[in-house]
Amino acid sequence: xxxxxxTLLLTINNSDTVYENATACDSYLxxxxxxxxxxxxxxxxxxxxxxxxxxxxxxIINYSTTSTQNVVSCDSYSWNGITYDSSGVYTWxxxxxxxxxxxxxxxxxxxxxxxxxxxxxxxxxxxxxxNGLMYTNSGIYTSTSxxxxxxxxxxTLLLTINNSDTVYENATACDSYLxxxxxxxxxx
Numbered sequence: 001x002x003x004x005x006x007t008l009l010l011t012i013n014n015s016d017t018v019y020e021n022a023t024a025c026d027s028y029l030x031x032x033x034x035x036x037x038x039x040x041x042x043x044x045x046x047x048x049x050x051x052x053x054x055x056x057x058x059x060i061i062n063y064s065t066t067s068t069q070n071v072v073s074c075d076s077y078s079w080n081g082i083t084y085d086s087s088g089v090y091t092w093x094x095x096x097x098x099x100x101x102x103x104x105x106x107x108x109x110x111x112x113x114x115x116x117x118x119x120x121x122x123x124x125x126x127x128x129x130x131n132g133l134m135y136t137n138s139g140i141y142t143s144t145s146x147x148x149x150x151x152x153x154x155x156t157l158l159l160t161i162n163n164s165d166t167v168y169e170n171a172t173a174c175d176s177y178l179x180x181x182x183x184x185x186x187x188x
Contacts, residue, residue, distance in 0.1 A: 013047075013049035013050060013051045014049075014051060015047070015051040015052040015053065015054070016047055016051070016052075016053050016054070017053075017054045017055075017056065018053065018054070018055045018056070019055075019056050019058065020055060020056070020057045020058070021057075021058045022057060022058070022059050022060070023059075023060040023061075023062065024059070024060075024061055024062070025061075025062055025063070025064060025098070025099065025100035025101065026061065026062075026063055026064055026100065027061070028059055028061065030043070030057055030059075031043045031055075035059055035061065036061060037061055038059055038060045038061045039059055040056060040057065040058055040059070041056070041057040041059060042054060042055070042056055042057075043055045043057070062098035062099065062100050063098070063100060064096070064100045064101040064102065064103070065096045065100070065101075065102045065103070066102075066103045066104070066105070067102075067103075067104045067105070068104075068105045068106075068107065069104070069105070069106050069107065070107045070109075071106060071107070071108050071109070072109045072111065072150075073108065073109070073110055073111070074110075074111055074112070074113060074149075074150065074151035074152065075110065075111075075112055075113055075151065076110065077108055077110065079092070079106055079108075080092045080104070084106075084108055084110070085110060086110055087108055087109050087110045088108055089105065089106070089107055089108070090105070090106040090108060091103060091104065091105050091106070092104045092106070111149035111150060111151050112149065112151060113147070113151045113152040113153065113154070114147045114151070114152075114153045114154075115153065115154045115155070115156065116153070116154075116155045116156070117156050117158070118130070118155060118156065118157045118158070119157075119158045120157065120158070120159050120160070121159075121160040121161075121162065122159070122160070122161055122162070123161070123162050123163070123164055124136065124161065124162075124163055124164050125161065126159055126161065128141065128143070128157055128159075130143045130155045130157070131143040131155075135157075135159055135161065136161060137161055138159055138160045138161045139159055140156065140157070140158055140159070141156070141157040141159060142154055142155065142156050142157070143155045143157075
């Protein structure tokens with residue numbers, strides 16, 4: 001029938017929440033799990049006081065990029081600061097705008113320009129079939145066109161023009177005159 005006093009010595013330990021922010025390229029390994037997409041992820045464990053500890057991960061996943069270009073060019077092609085003069089498959093690796101790997105592949109076909117040299121000697125004038133132009137003077141002439149590969153073709157003409165000449169002869173004869181196998185009986 002007397003007073004009884006109960007005394008409680010109480011310690012309240014609090015759970016805690018921890019926030020982590022992470023940015024990664026392509027994937028992120030966290031607490032034994034690999035994540036490949038951006039998102040919010042939770043992981044629960046116990047803190048040092050034995051209470052729940054929740055870790056919240058705010059994850060941003062950026063991705064590596066790849067690209068492929070198919071290019072046909074004449075004689076050479078400049079790509080990422082390098083000039084290529086033969087066909088082939090070339091790669092370039094760098095960093096994209098998100099700071100992740102960027103791999104570019106170039107499938108390059110190089111076609112080549114061509115040329116031809118023509119030599120001709122003609123009297124008085126020459127009409128060149130390549131361009132249809134008539135020339136009356138000796139010289140070096142060029143004509144530019146496109147070859148079957150779509151590249152430049154240059155024809156060069158080394159032309160010698162020999163000019164015809166006229167010679168005047170004066171003759172006086174009696175009755176007839178024999179000239180170059182012909183007999184003439186009249187002045188003219």
